[in-house]
Amino acid sequence: MKVRTRFAPSPTGELHLGNARTAVLNWLFARRHGGAFVLRFEDTDLERQVATAERGIVRALDWLGLDRDEGPFVGGPHGPYRQSERLEMYGEHANRLLSAGLAFRCYCTAEELEARRAEARARKGDLRYDGRCRDLPREVRERFRGEGRRSSIRFRVDPGPIRYADRIRGELTVHGEEIGDFVILRSDGRPTYNFAVVVDDLLMEITHVIRGAGHLSNTPKQLLLYCALGAAPPEFVHLPSVLSPGGGKLSKRAGATGLRAYEEAGNHPDAVLNYLSLLSWSSPTGDEVLSRERLIAEVDLDRLGVANPEIDPEKMRWLSGQHFRRESIERLEVDLAGRLADRFSLGRTELRALAEVLRERILVLSDADDVCELILPDPGLSSSVVREVLGEPHAGRVIAAVREGWSALEQWTRETLRETLIEVGRDVGIKGRAFYHPVRATLTGAVQGPDLPDIAYILGAERTLERLRRGIAAAGA
């Protein structure tokens, strides 16, 4: 049977790391088995407009490179892919259960139920539905209808053990009496979550339900529904809940736990994919820096852990750096151009040089901002640090010697620049900061930054030599 997985967020706000991790695992697993990954929006409960949230989620999935085989905007044979557009299907299925005697109409109003719950809470009693409409005599039902009472439809849950399986935790058991008869269709005709997922997953032929562990306790209800509908349940895989840095719950809004923040900081998308997959999972090889291809080849539901992992933004950044180190120059050029275009006008060779240098040192793309800010603008030599450095005894001589060495270069490469710089240093007989600082200050106006040869390489021969020329003049003055 072909593997089919799904990601079913409700389109409220932005994707947080926990949702994203669920999406990642579903996608990876589908790709691993040549299956289908479907996106579905669970929006039955939402009256506000959700269009922007929907687009935000799709955009986030695209950024992570999680392409969908079916879903909103791409379509597919099992649509529609929004619950709000599938309302008749839920009604039909609920009626099937009703006529089979597996469900019943409940005439209790929301207010009555709430009042009873409050009362039960007060005397520390049982909060579950008491089953009072379960076997209502016909006359009573008719009287309620006559009174104009609306009814919801509840699923009949008989007492006794319910055994269900989770791929990660194994066999689990709950007792029917702990669940109670739950609502599947509200009195206004909308389905409840537990009913809608089952109908959708069934109709969409989902084979593996991979979702957060928060849904573990919903699973027996859903299993019961599958049986009642005469269908074979999918395999359930409940991923441990992702926790905020420090251990708290992952809140829906908090910026630091939103996927968006990691994108804006310039984390490499493949690294985010990699990092998210490493939560509760590890490669059998022990390697941690994994390409998309390796992730797909190596995902294995049987290597998933049970404990709830905490987000570690530092490790995320490290991984991002590792992915940049493995990135192609061409791709990095595109990323850099996109990020820096509005602040700097970058020439072709300059962009290439920047990419070559930055590939070896950045953790996240935003690190490039600082480097460019430091190197690209004309430094001006009037700042106090520069004047101080250029005022040192041998400053002018050092700059002149470096300029002479570099201007004789046939090839302006990082290697030749570095070798020449070391050679000149030896010849001139000045070392350490007395040697480096005058050159550095002249080139960038600061005494701190990337390696000197790299700075010269990015600036190119013409600009480097010109800046040095002015440095000599300033030092001489």
Added chain:
RNA sequence: GCCCCCUUCGUCUAGUGGCCUAGGAUACCUGGUUCUCAGCCAGGAGACAGGGGUUCGACUCCCCUAGGGGGUACCA
């Protein structure tokens, strides 16, 4: 209240009764990379939540406690 799930270095994890004087990664500290920051390389410190069992032997199995997560909704 009741029910379910979880608990290895700060963090992510390896580990399925002897291979564990518990391995890796990150973060941290130290040294190197003839300047700085970053990167990179090398080294260091750092954990089986606590208590009872079972067993010749327990990080691994069972029970209790504590802590965390979830459910008990006409929320998802």
